Amino acid sequence: MNMAGKTSVNGESNGKVHRKVGLVYDETMCKHDTPHGEAHPERPDRIRVIWENLQLAGVTQRCVVLGGTKAEDAHLQLVHTKDHVNLVKSSTNKKDYQSDRVASLVNSIYLNGSTSEAAYLAAGSVVEVAERVAKGELDSGFAIVRPPGHHAEADEAMGFCFFNNVAVAASYLLDERPDLGVKKILVVDWDVHHGNGTQKMFWEDPRVLVFSVHRREDGGFYPGGEDGSYNMVGEGPGEGLILILSSIGDPLGGCRVTPYGYSVMLKKLMEFAQGKIVMALEGGYNLDSIAKSSLACVQVLLEDNPIQGSSEEIPFMSTWRVIQAVRKRLCAYWPSLADELSSKLINQKTPTPIVLTSNSNSEAKDNAHELLDQLSKLNIETHKVDTKVSTSWRSDLSKVDVWYASFGSNMWKPRFLCYIQGGQVEGMTKPCVGSLDKSPPKGITWGTYPNRLFFGRESTNVWGKGGVAFTNPLTSPNDQTHMCLYRITLEQFNDVLFQENGLNVDFASPIFGLTALQLVEKNGSTPLEADLAPWYGNVVCLGREGDVPILTMTCTLSVIEKFASGEVPLSPPAKAYANTLIRGLVEGGIFSEEEAEAYIDDAASKPLYINGASRDTETASWRSDLSKVDVWYASLDPTCGNRVSFSIFKGDKLFFGRESTVTWGVKEDLLSSTLSLISVIKLTCDSLEQFNDVLFQENGMKVDSDSPLFDLSALQLVQNNGSIPLAKAGWYGNVVCAGKESDIPILTMTCTLSVLEKFTSGEVPLRPPAKAYANTLVMGLVEGGRLSEEEAWAYIDNAASKPL
Numbered sequence: 001m002n003m004a005g006k007t008s009v010n011g012e013s014n015g016k017v018h019r020k021v022g023l024v025y026d027e028t029m030c031k032h033d034t035p036h037g038e039a040h041p042e043r044p045d046r047i048r049v050i051w052e053n054l055q056l057a058g059v060t061q062r063c064v065v066l067g068g069t070k071a072e073d074a075h076l077q078l079v080h081t082k083d084h085v086n087l088v089k090s091s092t093n094k095k096d097y098q099s100d101r102v103a104s105l106v107n108s109i110y111l112n113g114s115t116s117e118a119a120y121l122a123a124g125s126v127v128e129v130a131e132r133v134a135k136g137e138l139d140s141g142f143a144i145v146r147p148p149g150h151h152a153e154a155d156e157a158m159g160f161c162f163f164n165n166v167a168v169a170a171s172y173l174l175d176e177r178p179d180l181g182v183k184k185i186l187v188v189d190w191d192v193h194h195g196n197g198t199q200k201m202f203w204e205d206p207r208v209l210v211f212s213v214h215r216r217e218d219g220g221f222y223p224g225g226e227d228g229s230y231n232m233v234g235e236g237p238g239e240g241l242i243l244i245l246s247s248i249g250d251p252l253g254g255c256r257v258t259p260y261g262y263s264v265m266l267k268k269l270m271e272f273a274q275g276k277i278v279m280a281l282e283g284g285y286n287l288d289s290i291a292k293s294s295l296a297c298v299q300v301l302l303e304d305n306p307i308q309g310s311s312e313e314i315p316f317m318s319t320w321r322v323i324q325a326v327r328k329r330l331c332a333y334w335p336s337l338a339d340e341l342s343s344k345l346i347n348q349k350t351p352t353p354i355v356l357t358s359n360s361n362s363e364a365k366d367n368a369h370e371l372l373d374q375l376s377k378l379n380i381e382t383h384k385v386d387t388k389v390s391t392s393w394r395s396d397l398s399k400v401d402v403w404y405a406s407f408g409s410n411m412w413k414p415r416f417l418c419y420i421q422g423g424q425v426e427g428m429t430k431p432c433v434g435s436l437d438k439s440p441p442k443g444i445t446w447g448t449y450p451n452r453l454f455f456g457r458e459s460t461n462v463w464g465k466g467g468v469a470f471t472n473p474l475t476s477p478n479d480q481t482h483m484c485l486y487r488i489t490l491e492q493f494n495d496v497l498f499q500e501n502g503l504n505v506d507f508a509s510p511i512f513g514l515t516a517l518q519l520v521e522k523n524g525s526t527p528l529e530a531d532l533a534p535w536y537g538n539v540v541c542l543g544r545e546g547d548v549p550i551l552t553m554t555c556t557l558s559v560i561e562k563f564a565s566g567e568v569p570l571s572p573p574a575k576a577y578a579n580t581l582i583r584g585l586v587e588g589g590i591f592s593e594e595e596a597e598a599y600i601d602d603a604a605s606k607p608l609y610i611n612g613a614s615r616d617t618e619t620a621s622w623r624s625d626l627s628k629v630d631v632w633y634a635s636l637d638p639t640c641g642n643r644v645s646f647s648i649f650k651g652d653k654l655f656f657g658r659e660s661t662v663t664w665g666v667k668e669d670l671l672s673s674t675l676s677l678i679s680v681i682k683l684t685c686d687s688l689e690q691f692n693d694v695l696f697q698e699n700g701m702k703v704d705s706d707s708p709l710f711d712l713s714a715l716q717l718v719q720n721n722g723s724i725p726l727a728k729a730g731w732y733g734n735v736v737c738a739g740k741e742s743d744i745p746i747l748t749m750t751c752t753l754s755v756l757e758k759f760t761s762g763e764v765p766l767r768p769p770a771k772a773y774a775n776t777l778v779m780g781l782v783e784g785g786r787l788s789e790e791e792a793w794a795y796i797d798n799a800a801s802k803p804l
Contacts, residue, residue: 019275021301022132022141023060024125025051026068029146031114037515039528040110041285042160045509047144050281053291059298064138068145070117071124071168078171079164079201081155088162091116109157119147119162123169126280130169133278134180140270140277140301142294148282150195151223156803159193159223166280167201174207186211188269190262191282194228206237225762230326233333240333259289259296266300277301287508393510397491398437400514403445403545404493405483405552407453408469409577411584413444416486419496427576428462435495436505443487446588447550449542452479453603455573456555456563457535466574469581470563471554472608473525473540482590482599483542485550490517497528497553500536512539521549524720527556558753561725561733564608572604622708626689629712632741633686633694634748688715695749698732710735719745725752760804768800 030044054060076085091111122145129141149166151159166187173182186209187202189195194214202208214228226232234241270277279297284290324341331338410416415425420441422434455467471481488496494510503511511528516539520526525540536553543550555563562568573581578600585596686694692708699709709726714735718724723736732749739746751759758764769777774796781792 018062019139019301019303020137021063021298022066022129022138023054023063023298024066024068024129024141024143024145026121026125028068028114029118029121031112032118032147033112033114033515034110035112036522037513037519038110038526039511039516042147042283043509044146045287046284046290047146047281049287049291049508050144050294053295054298057295057299059295059302062302063298066125066128068121069124069128070120071127071163075127075168075172075176076123076163078175079154079167080152084155084157085163088119088157089116109160109162115147115162121145122147122149123163123165126165126169126278127172129280130173130278131177131180133276134173134177134182139275140279142279142281142298142301144281144294146281149280150189150191150198150282151193153197153200158197158803160283161197164197164201166282167198169278169280170202170208183207184209186269186273188212188265189214189282190257190265191284193283194223195282196223196225196227199227199232202238202241203234204236204238206241208238209241230322230329233330240330259292262293263296263300266297270300270303291508393513394436394491396514397494397510398489400490400517401442401487401548402490402493402517403485403487403548403550404496405447405449405485405542405550407451407471407481407483407552409463409580409584410486410496411482411484411588412580413484413584413587415580415584416441416484419499420488420492425580427574427579429464430462432499433505435492437489437492437495439489439492441486441488443485445485445545446482446590447485447542447545448480448482449552450479451481451540451552451554452608453481454563454570454606454608455604456568456570458569458571460574460577463574463577465571466577467569467571467604468573468577470560471540471552472560473554482585483552484584484588485545487548490514493551497533497536497539500553501533502535517549520551557725560608561752570608573600622711623689625712626692626708627687629688629715630744631686631688631691631715632744632746633691634738634746688712691747695726695732695735698749700731715745718747731755756804766804769796 025047029047033044034040051060073085073089122143125145126143126149129138129143132138133141143165145165147160147162149161149164149168152161152164166189170185170187173180174185184207187198189198189210189212192215195210195212199210199212202210212228233239266277266279279301281290281294284293327337327341404410406416410419412425415428417440418424418428418432418434420435421438422432424431451471451473453469453471456470457467459465460468472479490512491510494512495505497511498505498507501511511533516526520539520541525538528537528539535555537556537559538554540552540554541549542552554560559568563570572578578597581600582593582596585591585599586593590596591599688710689708692710693703695709696703696705701709710724714724714726718735718737723734726733726735731751733752733755734750736748736750737745738748755764759766768774774793777796778789778792781787781795782789786792787795
């Protein structure tokens with residue numbers, strides 16, 4: 001945020017002017033965390049690593065260090081509605097476990113007892129720095145705050161953001177402190193994601209110029225939609241004051257801006273704003289990247305030394321096309337943009353793009369973190385930054401033992417030791433780096449667990465063509481997987497996780513820490529950050545051995561769903577890879593060589609079903625069993641049943657999606673999401689057999705199936721895990737357990753999380769319901785005695801119009 005005005009000085013030494021640079025850091029903001037220790041990109045270590053890196057570099061001693069300041073409600077309401085401010089304020093008192101749990105799983109918003117305090121501190125701290133810079137008490141400042149703010153809209157928290165910190169500060173200076181003489185403010189948002197909230201808040205304000213550079217991908221990159229298009233230029237007196245270049249961001253977003261690149265951009269802004277700069281942390285989830293880039297920028301604010309470095313990189317042709325389109329769109333408002341660019345500049349040969357794919361495992365062809373390594377070696381950053389990172393987590397985790405239960409190539413001890421001591425074995429095409437702690441396992445044993453072993457992916461970088469091993473924990477007791485257990489430290493377990501997911505082991509924070517360990521022992525499994533663990537992104541607790549927890553790692557449930565549907569291929573293992581499994585099983589005394597080969601062949605050839613239902617049972621048999629079990633079916637639309645009740649669920653957000661259906665025609669489908677909102681749901685007591693028939697019909701399937709979509713084992717699993725994805729289900733592919741009513745489980749059905757993401761991004765459309773369909777909802781709510789007709793229509797209109 002830049003403000004016009006003169007630069008103040010702190011003093012002179014040897015003829016050199018010292019700038020007064022303010023830094024805000026408050027550890028209290030680290031208390032905002034996932035409610036049960038789940039891994040999440042927007043985590044407390046984001047601001048800790050920045051602060052530690054600034055301290056290590058010695059810059060904090062040369063800055064004015066400020067504690068956090070809480071925002072006032074009146075200042076927040078300059079850009080947010082009163083209801084929204086009150087909702088965030090009251091979030092501290094919320095105890096709805098289901099709402100918090102599911103909110104964290106969809107990677108948008110999570111709440112705990114410290115969320116409100118952290119959000120107030122983040123907004124208030126940016127206001128405090130901005131006011132001090134405007135007064136001249138500081139020349140510039142950096143607010144190291146979280147949660148971030150630029151996605152938060154007037155009446156909605158989204159994208160990890162609760163209050164729009166920068167917008168609150170800008171509005172405070174313009175509206176509440178005219179005596180400070182700030183007439184115009186430039187907001188430069190270089191986060192990889194579009195700051196949709198900031199844009200909307202200043203859409204018609206001629207005093208604020210919003211300049212955003214971000215990835216958009218035709219609306220497919222978060223937050224999606226048309227808001228991030230360069231055609232969005234503002235309206236009324238603010239027309240032409242929204243400037244968007246939708247192409248660049250930080251390395252984690254797949255873009256190529258280095259610490260040197262950020263320092264160059266900041267230096268340009270320093271010259272433009274005569275030094276009056278207020279920086280506020282928004283996103284950035286690669287800890288190493290944000291620590292280095294923050295240090296580089298603070299060094300620019302201090303103006304200690306000239307910026308050193310060079311950029312020999314040339315934008316891709318696609319980037320040039322965006323630049324030229326933006327210039328053409330905005331030249332009517334900014335005449336200088338009408339000037340022709342030099343043909344020599346735009347016709348330089350563009351480097352071949354490095355393609356970033358989702359197959360980024362240590363054994364994958366395309367490795368996301370190899371890409372980051374390549375980028376770090378490019379000759380575009382000679383600007384030196386202290387790269388020391390905190391290793392305190394290693395000291396803590398080295399004192400905790402776990403059993404690592406391996407079911408793939410790591411069952412053979414020499415192969416597993418590659419992940420601990422480094423090196424490679426026969427059949428591997430590249431060596432492992434090993435753990436930073438190269439101590440051998442303290443113990444080895446074997447166990448058999450009710451998981452379904454299968455092999456997936458088409459090829460890997462280590463073993464060549466063929467699949468690698470995964471397990472499905474959501475299976476029937478008849479499926480048994482043999483696993484070799486190694487007793488290692490939690491630090492070593494993290495290093496195995498890093499390598500299995502193609503990461504370097506020198507991370508500033510663990511991928512699976514002590515809070516995650518407590519969580520997985522309580523819940524049975526915990527998903528890891530998708531960006532960090534694309535292949536083995538789910539840690540599962542299998543129990544305890546000698547009072548030490550047994551952990552294994554596999555893919556997430558959403559990826560298992562893709563394996564089951566065929567979206568991600570199932571493939572038998574490569575010969576060299578299979579040989580390591582055979583040697584492990586034979587040398588472990590589990591099987592003879594012939595039995596081991598048969599075990600692997602069976603796992604590789606057997607179809608994969610998510611809920612473990614057998615597809616060769618007779619229709620009459622499963623129907624007889626399931627007809628004896630009652631469930632409450634929680635319907636979002638009116639459905640008849642044996643017994644009827646109504647409930648209000650605070651953890652669900654009702655929304656409407658898809659363009660048309662066979663039954664209702666255009667604009668119909670009704671679904672449920674998982675945000676801190678309220679849905680009225682009708683409960684009907686049916687048998688589990690009837691619930692399956694509803695599932696069949698909701699998914700456009702015939703009811704004369706040889707097997708259920710959702711069987712008794714799935715019922716047990718959904719009560720333990722909260723939700724379970726289904727095999728071969730289309731629109732309603734996720735069954736969710738909402739608790740119990742009179743000791744009978746309450747089940748509802750909705751789309752899977754992967755489909756929910758597509759609704760959120762706009763890949764699958766959100767649509768209001770057809771009139772006939774909406775009428776049935778109104779009739780159900782009215783006849784059920786929940787709402788009047790007017791209230792029912794308002795309830796549906798609100799669900800259909802509110803962004804997801």
